Each structure stands twice: as C-alpha cells, then as structure tokens.
Amino acid sequence: MIKTDILIIGAGPCGLFTVFEAGLLKLNCHLVDVLPAPGGQLTEIYPKKPIYDIPGYPSVLAGELVDNLMEQIAPFKPGFTLGEKAASLEKTGDKEFTLTTDKGTIIKAPVIAIAGGLGVFTPRKPPLEGLEKYEDNGVDYMVKDPEKYRGKNILIAGGGDSALDWTIELASVAKKISLVHRRTSFRGALDSVDKVMELAKAGKIDLLTESQATQLNGADHLESVTIKHKEKGNLDIPVDYFIPLFGLTPKLGPIAEWGLNIERSAVEVNTEDYSTNVPGIYAIGDINTYKGKLKLILCGFHEGTMMVQSAFKYIYPDQKLSFKYTTVTGVEGFTNE
Amino acid sequence: MSDSIHIKVKDREGTIHELEAPTDMSLNLMEVLKAHELPVEGTCGGMALCASCHCYIQSDHELSTPSDDEEDMLDQAFFVEDNSRLSCQIKIKESLDGLDVELAPV
Numbered sequence: 389m390i391k392t393d394i395l396i397i398g399a400g401p402c403g404l405f406t407v408f409e410a411g412l413l414k415l416n417c418h419l420v421d422v423l424p425a426p427g428g429q430l431t432e433i434y435p436k437k438p439i440y441d442i443p444g445y446p447s448v449l450a451g452e453l454v455d456n457l458m459e460q461i462a463p464f465k466p467g468f469t470l471g472e473k474a475a476s477l478e479k480t481g482d483k484e485f486t487l488t489t490d491k492g493t494i495i496k497a498p499v500i501a502i503a504g505g506l507g508v509f510t511p512r513k514p515p516l517e518g519l520e521k522y523e524d525n526g527v528d529y530m531v532k533d534p535e536k537y538r539g540k541n542i543l544i545a546g547g548g549d550s551a552l553d554w555t556i557e558l559a560s561v562a563k564k565i566s567l568v569h570r571r572t573s574f575r576g577a578l579d580s581v582d583k584v585m586e587l588a589k590a591g592k593i594d595l596l597t598e599s600q601a602t603q604l605n606g607a608d609h610l611e612s613v614t615i616k617h618k619e620k621g622n623l624d625i626p627v628d629y630f631i632p633l634f635g636l637t638p639k640l641g642p643i644a645e646w647g648l649n650i651e652r653s654a655v656e657v658n659t660e661d662y663s664t665n666v667p668g669i670y671a672i673g674d675i676n677t678y679k680g681k682l683k684l685i686l687c688g689f690h691e692g693t694m695m696v697q698s699a700f701k702y703i704y705p706d707q708k709l710s711f712k713y714t715t716v717t718g719v720e721g722f723t724n725e
Numbered sequence: 726m727s728d729s730i731h732i733k734v735k736d737r738e739g740t741i742h743e744l745e746a747p748t749d750m751s752l753n754l755m756e757v758l759k760a761h762e763l764p765v766e767g768t769c770g771g772m773a774l775c776a777s778c779h780c781y782i783q784s785d786h787e788l789s790t791p792s793d794d795e796e797d798m799l800d801q802a803f804f805v806e807d808n809s810r811l812s813c814q815i816k817i818k819e820s821l822d823g824l825d826v827e828l829a830p831v
Contacts, residue, residue: 433774506768512776514803515830547800570805575797600805635801637777638768683770 390467392418394699395487395497397474397643400428402673402688403503404457410696411464411722413709418467418495420474420487427454428505432636441686453685463721469493473508477646483703485668499668499699502655503692504675506638514545514632516604526610527630531558536629539563543613543625545601546633547571552580554633559593566594566625568601568615599623604630643675651677661698662691668702670695730822735783736763737828746817754780754826755813765828771813776802777831778812784825788815804830 394410396403399421407417425431427450435451442448448456472489480486483498511529513519519527531537531554542562544555547569553576555567567584574581588595596615603614605624612626640653649656649665654677657663662670672695673688681687700709728749734742746757755778758765766777773794779802782788788810791799795814799805809829815821 429769433769434772437772437774512801516803547797570800571796575800600803602804634803635776637775 390418390469390493390495392416392467392495392497393703394418394499394501394696395420395485395495396501396503397421397487398428398503398505398673398675399423399426399468399470400503400505400673400688401430401453401457401685402505402692403428403501404454404461405689406501406503406672406692406696407461407464407466408457409693410699411461412712412714412719413696413700415696415700415703416466416722417464418469418497420469420472420489420493420495422471422473422508422510424471426458426468426470427451429638430454432509439685441684443686463719465722469495473641474504475642477642479668483668498703499670501692501695501699502643502664502669502671502675503673503688504641504643504671506674507643507653508639508641509636510639510641511632512634512637514601514634516601518604522604522606522610522630525608526606526628527604527632529632531631534558534561537562540628541626542566542629542631543568543601543627544631544633545569546635547574547576548633548635549576549580550635551633552576552584554631555593556580556583556587559587564594565592566596566627568596568599570598570600572597596623596625601630601632654681660694662695663698670699730817730819730824732757732821732824732826734758734761734763735825735827737830748817748819750817752817753813754778754815754817754824755811757817758812758826758828763828765812766831767813769813773798773811773814776800776811779803779805779829779831780810780812781806781808781827781829782810782815782824783808783827784823786821786824788821802829 393415394417396419399419410417430450438447472491475490476488478486487495538561542565545568587593598618599615602616605612612624615623655671657676659678672691674683729745729747732744755767768777769775776798
C-alpha cells in the first residue's frame, strides 16, 4: 500500500509539473499512469514534435520537455506507478481516498488530482461487426503471453512497430502467422520491416498487403477473418486468433464513474482552484473544462499551481500557508520518502 | 460572405450537413468539422499524429497529395479507401468550394 499527500492520476506534463508546485509546499506526490513511461501524449503521440508556446523556450521538443520536467521534479522524489490504469476510487475516511489500479496496486491520499489528459490510452478497436462477441474469444488487442499462441493460426493486422515486432516474435511460436496491412510499405523500424520481408520470402509468414480485415466470422468463437484485397477481392483466412494492432487512442475510462460532474468527456471544475464537485478531488489540464478553457500545456501548468495551494488548505486547514518565490528560497528537495 | 466556401458532409448516420467555412482563417477541414460539432475527435490537434479525423473525399476536387506522415497515420485507420484522407491535412481554400466529404467509421 502506498500513501501520499497528492495522488496524481496521469503523468503527462501537467501532472509532472504539479509535483514541483506541491513540493514547494512540502506535499508529497505519487503519479499513476496507464502508459509505461511518463509524459502522456508528449511521449506517446508526438515526442519528436517541437512545441513553441512554452514560456522561455522558443522551441522545445515534446520529449525534451518531459525530460526537463522529470529533472525539475526529481528533488521532490515523486512516486510512480506506471503501466497501470486507475480503476476504482473510493472515499475510505475523512480526508482519505483509496485508489485501486487494474493490477491491484492500492494508493491512499487525502487529495486526488486528476491530470488524465484526454483519458486512458487504450488500444484502437476496428469497427468490425460483432467485435465484442469475439473479445477474449479469439480477438486480442495486445500480446501478453506469446505462449498462448503456440501452435495456433494467428492473423495480425497493422503496419506499425507493434504489428511488425509481434509478427516476428510470434513467427517462431505460432503454427501459421499472417500479417495483413493496407499498403505495401510499412512505417515501422527499418530492420523490423526487413526481417518481416525475409520471413515472408522464406515462407515463414503470410504477408497480405494492400488488404484490410473487413469481417469476423465464427459461431461461438472466432473461426475466420475476411480480408478484402484492393484488387483481388475477398479472401477468408481461418484463424484461432486475430490481433489488430492499430495504436492507442485515449478514452475517458473509469473516471466517468467517480461521481464527478462530466461535460462532454471533461470534468467540470471551479476555476478558483480547479476543484471538482467532490471535495478533495481536483482536475487539471486537458481533462477539465470550464468557461474559456484552452487545452494548452501552459494553462495546465497554471492550473496545477493554483490547485496545490487549495489542496494544502484542504489537508491542513489550520496551518498558515505563506507564499514564497523560488528565487528567494531556492528549491529545497525532500530527503526521504 | 465572399471569403467562404460550402462543404457537404455526410455523417456516420447518413445525415447530410451543409457547412460554410471561411477561407481566410487558415483552417483545416478537421477544425471546420469540429467547429460544427460533427463527431470528429482530432485527438492530436491536427498534426497528422492520430487517425481520429479520417474521412472520405467523395468529390473530385484537386487535393494535395497525402504526405508520408499522413499515409503512415492512415495505417491506424479502418476501412481505408483510395479517397481516404485525414481531414486535418486538408487546408480550407477557395478551390475546395463544393467539397463532398463523408466521415469514416470509428
């Protein structure tokens, strides 16, 4: 069990910077994120893109900004639970929330800061009829244990790194593996592309280019997938498993069930301190909404800064909070925790 | 208004929407669709870094060729056809008056 002062859900830029502002007030933070690395969208979607509206940086790469934020907050020794989804949140006492992740990690804190951006990054699901019926019944969105596919007929769809990597990896495990992709070229790493081409040439995998999966077939479980080739028309591929790998897309997720006022997939907040309708829960960054809201990193930094002041008063109503400039006091990090 | 064009959009339910879009605000098609509250996500904000603004161009207007980035991202879209585009990569300009667009399934 982990205990902290502010539990931040989402380790994007806004969540990360909040650790700094909380640290100045001697508040500890712990961050939870479903992604395996901190940075949120900046790491997952556009690490190599320059950002031009961070004050003091005429241009900074998104990935660089995340690295800098990590360096900036390091003195405050934030805790991280990465690769886990914040699943349920319960009020378990006076000024105590208990969050449980999808992997069973339990974190307790008096204050929750939801900095979830656009939501939980989840695998993009192809809009194929009857898809739900075959989930865990022949359709998988990620490979957890390659052994599951030993001796099976597998169809992987997609043209990026994960589709290529898993095709290579499972080629030695599966009975037969087919890779379906809409073009003849792939966007993945060059050596992975070469390896897939070699495997195809050697007859170890079936490469189905200029084709897309259009239909799932099978009575109780998945039996075959219909592939539509650009010119040759439809082809039925018998499979035990279909693994569509089309990247990740953000969905609001479990936050929607935490009793918060939600408007169009965003959490309504009071702009005085970015508090939600539930005392002790705040929402900052892209996940919140209010009159005049702008989804900018810049604004998220401001929101996190304002929020921790209010959080301090919420946790310690009797203590006086004096405002200090870092230029006067410097940054006094935490020695333990 | 002279500095605007008309765009016809068929949503995923088959309803037709007639939109007016200004040509002097350096907008892209995704932004216009969102401004009219059509169900287009545009998650990445228009950087051709997600596939959530995938659409079909039904008219034969002359468009810029998709960049490699756009092609790469279309790999993450579904039911991609020859007339598939990411709407964020289509700049609104005078020559696109009368553009006929259909939202792709998600």
